[in-house]
Amino acid sequence: xxxxxxxxxxxxxxxxxxxxxxxxxxxxxxxxxxxxxxxxxxxxxxxxxxxxxxxxxxxxxxxxxxxxxxxxxxxxxxxxxxxxxxxxxxxxxxxxxxxxxxxxxxxxxxxxxxxxxxxxxxxxxxxxxxxxxxxxxxxxxxxxxxxxxxxxxxxxxxxxxxxxxxxxxxxxxxxxxxxxxxxxxxxxxxxxxxxxxxxxxxxxxxxxxxxxxxxxxxxxxxxxxxxxxxxxxxxxxxxxxxxxxxxxxxxxxxxxxxxxxxxxxxxxxxxxxxxxxxxxxxxxxxxxxxxxxxxxxxxxxxxxxxxxxxxxxxxxxxxxxxx
Amino acid sequence: xxxxxxxxxxxxxxxxxxxxxxxxxxxxxxxxxxxxxxxxxxxxxxxxxxxxxxxxxxxxxxxxxxxxxxxxxxxxxxxxxxxxxxxxxxxxxxxxxxxxxxxxxxxxxxxxxxxxxxxxxxxxxxxxxxxxxxxxxxxxxxxxxxxxxxxxxxxxxxxxxxxxxxxxxxxxxxxxxxxxxxxxxxxxxxxxxxxxxxxxxxxxxxxxxxxxxxxxxxxxxxxxxxxxxxxxxxxxxxxx
Numbered sequence: 001x002x003x004x005x006x007x008x009x010x011x012x013x014x015x016x017x018x019x020x021x022x023x024x025x026x027x028x029x030x031x032x033x034x035x036x037x038x039x040x041x042x043x044x045x046x047x048x049x050x051x052x053x054x055x056x057x058x059x060x061x062x063x064x065x066x067x068x069x070x071x072x073x074x075x076x077x078x079x080x081x082x083x084x085x086x087x088x089x090x091x092x093x094x095x096x097x098x099x100x101x102x103x104x105x106x107x108x109x110x111x112x113x114x115x116x117x118x119x120x121x122x123x124x125x126x127x128x129x130x131x132x133x134x135x136x137x138x139x140x141x142x143x144x145x146x147x148x149x150x151x152x153x154x155x156x157x158x159x160x161x162x163x164x165x166x167x168x169x170x171x172x173x174x175x176x177x178x179x180x181x182x183x184x185x186x187x188x189x190x191x192x193x194x195x196x197x198x199x200x201x202x203x204x205x206x207x208x209x210x211x212x213x214x215x216x217x218x219x220x221x222x223x224x225x226x227x228x229x230x231x232x233x234x235x236x237x238x239x240x241x242x243x244x245x246x247x248x249x250x251x252x253x254x255x256x257x258x259x260x261x262x263x264x265x266x267x268x269x270x271x272x273x274x275x276x277x278x279x280x281x282x283x284x285x286x287x288x289x290x291x292x293x294x295x296x297x298x299x300x301x302x303x304x305x306x307x308x309x310x311x312x313x314x315x316x317x318x319x320x321x322x323x
Numbered sequence: 324x325x326x327x328x329x330x331x332x333x334x335x336x337x338x339x340x341x342x343x344x345x346x347x348x349x350x351x352x353x354x355x356x357x358x359x360x361x362x363x364x365x366x367x368x369x370x371x372x373x374x375x376x377x378x379x380x381x382x383x384x385x386x387x388x389x390x391x392x393x394x395x396x397x398x399x400x401x402x403x404x405x406x407x408x409x410x411x412x413x414x415x416x417x418x419x420x421x422x423x424x425x426x427x428x429x430x431x432x433x434x435x436x437x438x439x440x441x442x443x444x445x446x447x448x449x450x451x452x453x454x455x456x457x458x459x460x461x462x463x464x465x466x467x468x469x470x471x472x473x474x475x476x477x478x479x480x481x482x483x484x485x486x487x488x489x490x491x492x493x494x495x496x497x498x499x500x501x502x503x504x505x506x507x508x509x510x511x512x513x514x515x516x517x518x519x520x521x522x523x524x525x526x527x528x529x530x531x532x533x534x535x536x537x538x539x540x541x542x543x544x545x546x547x548x549x550x551x552x553x554x555x556x557x558x559x560x561x562x563x
Contacts, residue, residue: 182432189414189425196412199374201400201429201477 010172010260017165021158029157033229035270036164037222041243042250042262043171044218049248050257051179052211053191054104057114058121059247061099062092062216064239066223068128071140071233074151081142081152085224089217096216100209121239128235139234142227152228160229167225168263171218176259187211188257219247249292253299255306264307269295326385327352327481327512328373328404333382335368335536342368344536345382350481355503355513357527357544359520361556364533366516367409370485373514374406375399387480401429403480407473407487409516411466413458420445420454422469426476441476448472448502464495471502482506484515488522500525524548532556 020032041063049055069091070084079087099120103113129137147155154160178184186207189197198204227233237243250269255261273288280287303310328350335343343365350356358366371377373384375396384392391399405426414422423444427437445451448468453461461469467487474482484503488496496519503526507513517523523530524544532540532547534556540547547553 181434182428182437185421185425185428185434188417192414192416193412195376195396196408196414196473197425198376198396199400199406199408199412200426200473201397201405202425203395203397 014165014169018162021161026157029161031271031274033157033161033164034274035266036161036168037225037229038246038250038266038270039263040164040168040171040225041219041222041247042254042266043168043175044215044222045247046251046256046258046262047175047187047218048211048215050251050255050261051184051187051191052208053187053257054208054212055110055114055248056117056212056215056244057248058117058119058241058244059215059219060239060241060243061117061121061124062096062219063223063226063243064121064124064128064233064235065092065095065216066220067227067233067238068134068140068223069220070224071142071227072134074142075140080150081224081228082150085221088220088224092216092220093213096213097209100212104205104208118241118244121241121244124239125235128239135234137235139232139237140227142231142233144231160225164225164229167221172259172263179259183207183210191257245292249296251306253295253306255308258306258308261306261308268307325352326350327387328514329383329385330373331383331385333369333372333384334380335365335372335377336380341536343372343379343533346533346536346538347382348531348538348541350512350514352480352512353507353510354528355507355515355526357523357530358514358516358533359523359530359547360533363535364556365536366533367485368536369533370406370483370516374404374483400477400479403478404483405474405477405479405481406483407470407485409485409489411463411470413461413466413469413473415457415459417458418455419450419458419461419465419469419472422458423472423476426473429477444472444476447475449498464491467491467499471499475506479511481512481514484513484517486516486518488517488519496522 021029024032045056045059066085066088069088070081073079073084073087074081099116103116108116128134134140145151145153147153149159186197186202189202190204190207194204223238226238250265251262253269254263254265269292273291276288276291299306305313326349330349331347333343333346334341346369358369360366368377372379375391375394375398379392382392383390386399386402386404389402391402414425420438420441424437424441427440427444431437431440442451442454445454448471450465450468450472453465458466458469471484471487488499491499500522503513503515515523515526527544530542530544530547531538532553539552539556540550
């Protein structure tokens with residue numbers, strides 16, 4: 001049987017990543033968690049933004065819903081985040097459905113949809129800031145109860161690393177699988193040409209809403225992990241523009257609408273940004289943000305289809321040009 | 324013969340402009356019906372009304388015994404009526420095969436099955452050798468064929484072709500003509516809009532003529548081409 005690199009390479013990568021905690025320092029593991037979380041979130045954003053072509057600039061809305069739901073439920077009634085994460089996912093799904101229905105039913109597309117998502121996420125920042133029940137501007141702590149796997153709290157970083165590794169691996173597996181199924185093709189068709197898709201029997205409204213709901217659920221689960229890992233959330237760091245921008249940045253740099261693009265974008269950019277932050281943080285704070293900006297401009301100019309797109313183009317040329 | 328499509332008093336206003344006004348006609352099972360008229364006569368608007376891309380201001384459309392004038396395009400497609408677009412609408416980043424597969428996926432959820440049917444359809448429209456070429460890299464002629472292939476893959480009972488021969492050379496037009504005839508003998512009913520008289524007169528068993536949004540004539544190609552109203556619409560009124 002022919003060796004299929006698109007199966008072998010991810011498995012090899014998974015094995016390497018799974019072995020990393022055996023010899024990595026805590027700091028390396030921390031970077032690993034950041035990379036994987038970024039890869040996970042960008043991959044989730046890419047379902048809606050890359051495949052279905054609806055660019056959300058306010059995906060932190062769903063990140064925040066996940067994070068606040070599980071954290072609030074744990075603080076108030078002691079509900080374990082293992083269950084709270086699904087409550088958060090449900091809320092995100094409901095909100096996602098409403099946003100999708102309202103936007104897409106009434107024909108909001110492209111930049112208008114993007115603006116609505118920014119507005120909603122930003123509105124949540126102010127709403128939560130003014131809600132004392134949710135900790136207001138100070139945010140919420142995830143109370144440390146000691147090492148307790150049942151409450152998703154762990155000593156050290158190894159367990160967190162494995163959780164996000166598994167989440168990311170499952171998500172990538174799911175995207176790879178479903179992007180080659182009916183729904184995956186329908187999302188691409190909606191992105192490529194809405195009228196043509198509709199004429200060929202694709203319920204374009206339903207497909208876009210579904211893509212948004214799936215993407216929202218994925219993002220909310222990521223938000224729960226975010227809260228458990230940092231053990232602290234506030235309106236700006238989960239609902240703010242920072243997470244929203246990172247999600248789409250990694251996806252665009254890696255390659256929109258590709259399985260591996262967003263993860264590759266995160267793997268390349270997060271360590272560089274962290275290095276910039278830690279080495280220049282004192283003298284030049286915000287250096288990593290500047291770096292993101294520069295990288296984005298360069299990618300737009302020289303490889304508008306992202307890293308994966310560039311590789312595909314080169315591959316095609318190598319195989320004897322444009323068919 | 325039984326009616327597959329029944330159009331009654333179809334009317335569409337855009338603001339004060341009546342793009343289509345009280346148009347009624349039938350399409351019977353197994354027929355090829357031509358829809359002609361000068362520029363701006365309302366042919367493409369009629370197509371968009373029939374396939375749900377526009378909602379009629381007034382009038383009814385009945386397809387296979389069912390009112391469809393308030394249904395969305397994707398539902399109408401599933402019921403068995405599919406259109407092509409005058410300005411070709413490929414999915415640019417998808418390969419030709421994937422383009423056609425999108426049509427097949429309407430009735431076949433399984434990707435392998437859709438792919439198999441997609442290949443058959445591509446072969447029928449003469450694009451088998453272009454299966455792996457992205458839609459955007461096809462020539463206009465190929466995109467025209469792809470447009471038919473996509474619609475065909477939805478397995479329509481009634482296929483609406485909007486100027487599929489426009490912009491093609493003589494020999495290419497003949498190929499399309501043969502294909503349309505072939506589809507008809509296989510049992511597909513066709514409603515075609517076409518500017519090229521050669522195509523329409525050759526193919527149609529019956530022709531409906533529109534002018535300024537109204538039906539001005541209907542009949543066999545011979546009848547229609549002898550109709551003074553039609554001549555006037557196309558050539559202008561003779562001075563006394």
